[in-house]
Amino acid sequence: MEDYLAIANEWGLWIAGGLMVAVALIQVLLYYRQLFVAAKTVDVTNEQLKQAFRTGAVTAIGPVLAIFVIMVGLMSVIGGPMAWMRLSVIGAAPTELTAAHVGADAAGVPFGGEGYDVQAMAVSWWTMAINGVGWLVLVGLFGHTLEKGREKLGGGDTAWLGVLSTAAMIGVFGYLNTTNILRLGGPLIAAITGGIAMVLLLQLAKKFPPIKEYTLGIAMIIGMVFAVLLG
Amino acid sequence: MSDSSENTNAGANEQYDLLWKRPVIRIGVVTMLIAAVLSFGPLLYLYIVHGVSIDIRTALTAWGLIVAIFGAFYIVEPVSFYPILGLAGTYLSFLSGNISNLRLPCSAMAQEVVGTKEGTRQAEIVGTMGIVGSVVVNLIGVTAAAVIGAWLISVLPAVITDAFRNYTAPAIFGAVFGQFAMREIRFAPFALAIPLITLGLLGLPVWIVIPASVFGTVAIGRVFYKKGIVKPK
Structure with a gap:
């Protein structure tokens, strides 16, 4: 060894x-x-x-x-x-x-x-x-x-391309969260509190734009702290 | 709705092809293939310095076993993530890895902070730069871990290292989901229901669940968009 x-x-x-x-x-x-x-x-x-x-x-x-x-x-x-x-x-x-x-x-x-x-x-x-x-x-x-595939999916409609991007992103992260939802316990608490924190922080960032760059990092720490305390 | 900053005329398209798409592909192809060759560097070292070689049957067996586990992802992941990452983002992400926990969130945050409209060329450029920033920090991080990692972990309390090990990814996944659910809340139940049913209830393999979640939610988005329920922002 x-x-x-x-x-x-x-x-x-x-x-x-x-x-x-x-x-x-x-x-x-x-x-x-x-x-x-x-x-x-x-x-x-x-x-x-x-x-x-x-x-x-x-x-x-x-x-x-x-x-x-x-x-x-x-x-x-x-x-x-x-x-x-x-x-x-x-x-x-x-x-x-x-x-x-x-x-x-x-x-x-x-x-x-x-x-x-x-x-x-x-x-x-x-x-x-x-x-x-x-x-x-x-x-x-x-x-x-793959670019051709995206062009085909988008069909040259820029408004639809925006909706498509949002839908794809929510779809990927829906899947990524599923594993943690099914695991329950700490990971689920981290996901839920991290999600809520992010939504609140982005609302706050509308009033104080300088914090926007840090929102995801702060949300992550909040989710981790809650998971450690409650998990 | 029509955005004046979005260039659609032929001249701008040509410029974009010449100054972005073509160089991006050239850089991408060359670096990916060089990286593929260099992947075998440590094995070459073992062979030259220690005379260690692997017999072909063992090598093929191992290859077969690992392709059986991950082979589908070689195709499914690039196809599923492409609509979000774009061209350069795809080359960067599939060379440097850590796509879900680093590249996608960093691309999305860059777009959020700069305030670009989703699906536009501006968004692609800005998102790619977000990924570039994340790769630089990533490389610094792993190099620091190689140099001082073992020492630092030994002085940090276990509760902190455990928290990072176990909860970083779940917290980030939840946060990014929240960020995007805010933009279009009607997609959220579908995005959760599709993987919960296909993975949790039916127990389908992950290489089916990922494209089902992405393109299933995109299909729902298409229906909502066509019916005028979802309006582009």
Whole structure:
């Protein structure tokens, strides 16, 4: 057990993982630059772009703290470099852990248990990689064809496109909440109080616009506090 | 209702294609495929440095098993999230992951704060910038976790780390649902009923439940829109 984790934390793997993190960073920088070029064609000002960036960044802080906590747990089972690399790209922690387990199953040993050696770890890593590649390759090759689907769904009616976007968003989050509704207890309390807090905060933000950027972050903390107290 | 800031003339369309869509696709395709190749970097390291290789049968078995679990999502998720994320948002989200808990909420909040009209090009540009901001914070976060994570967790009280681990996602999902339910409250019961019935009652697989929830609610929206019950804002 100690053995494979020692190898999993070798410095050479930080480099191998770092290359992947670098691609994610390069992609985001290229889009950042392109956004300033494109914004001019649709009458979005640089100030609005900066406001959008700031809002995205501020809203991300809460969820990223959660990823931070989860990643530290993941580091103890798959090593630092792999946890860093895998959580920088598609596939959240549960997905990666599932893949690591499935790899161990394919190698015929229990994940992290008796007989889980470097050989078995390699199968776990292979499974995590090939799973992520499913999304990367399909979106990479066919992502642009989805635009035609949206155009067809929208039919050139901008008013309907607005309604469609709202409906799609409510639909996705209806599904995401369902799992927590069915789990009852803490997650359900977090969802309900987080939802109510958000509605109230957005009303409040109409009177005090400066707080608008922080509404989702504050709502998240309120939901978490209630879940801890009542869950 | 007609929005003067929405460019619909041919010249503007061409500009938008040239300065946004085409570069977005070029950047997206190249980065996604490079990332796919680099996914195997650690395995190459194990092979070169430690002489570890995997026999082809084990590799194929593992691949088959994992595709059986997640394969449907490779297709269902991009198709279901595209109407919300848009083109660049899709490339960003499916490279950097964490779509439901980070990308969708950050895109929506950016649009909310800047005040763009949903479904417009302005909204797509602003939403994409929200996602860009979230990816930057995300990368800083995981890199910090790699460096000081283990130490920081050991000094924080367990109640705080547990709260983040267990309740962040539920609280955010509830909050974003509340945010959008406010815009069109009539969609909310349907958006909850469809997954509650298909998942909770019928126990259908998630790869059916996600598109059923998204496109089911969109279909309801279409009926309401056609009947004039729902008015665009």
